[in-house]
Amino acid sequence: MNGSARNDSARNDGARNDGARYGGAPNDGHPKGRAAVCSLPVTPAADADMRHFAAQTARRWRIPPEVVEALCGVVTELVGNVVVHSGxxxxxxxxxxRAGCLxxxxxxxxRWRRRPAPRHLTADAGPAHGRGLRLVRQATSCRLAVLAPTGTRVVARFAVAAGGPA
Structure with missing residues (x-):
């Protein structure tokens, strides 16, 4: 992965907390609260790189495998939308x-822009394309999209049992 990845946790393992970029600290005092953030340049490989980051983080946090699988699909879809549509x-x-929620x-x-070329069913038929936000709705317990002149933020929540110590 090119770019920066930081892991922040309530255990204070020396990493920088980047919660201010999202309007609040990721570790809001919950004893099991933990956070990880990764920023990458938008390239055709960004969805795969972010999927790897999310999967590794979730496994380290002992998230159940079925939730990791759903998380990876949602990350692929949302980051793929950034690559294709955001500029x-x-x-x-x-x-x-924290508290049973990932x-x-x-x-x-x-800002949203139309696909630069028409969809080619054979080229877009892979697992990383064409599933749209339907996949996000099916895999998550809550979704929110915030569109602003400064960009888009999509929030998705997954119900999980609290993981053990990392």
Missing amino acids: SPEVTVLLTQ TLQVKDLG
């Missing part, structure tokens, strides 16, 4: 876990 130079993924935030600095 943003960068994409940021923030993962937080929260994913995907943020870009762009």
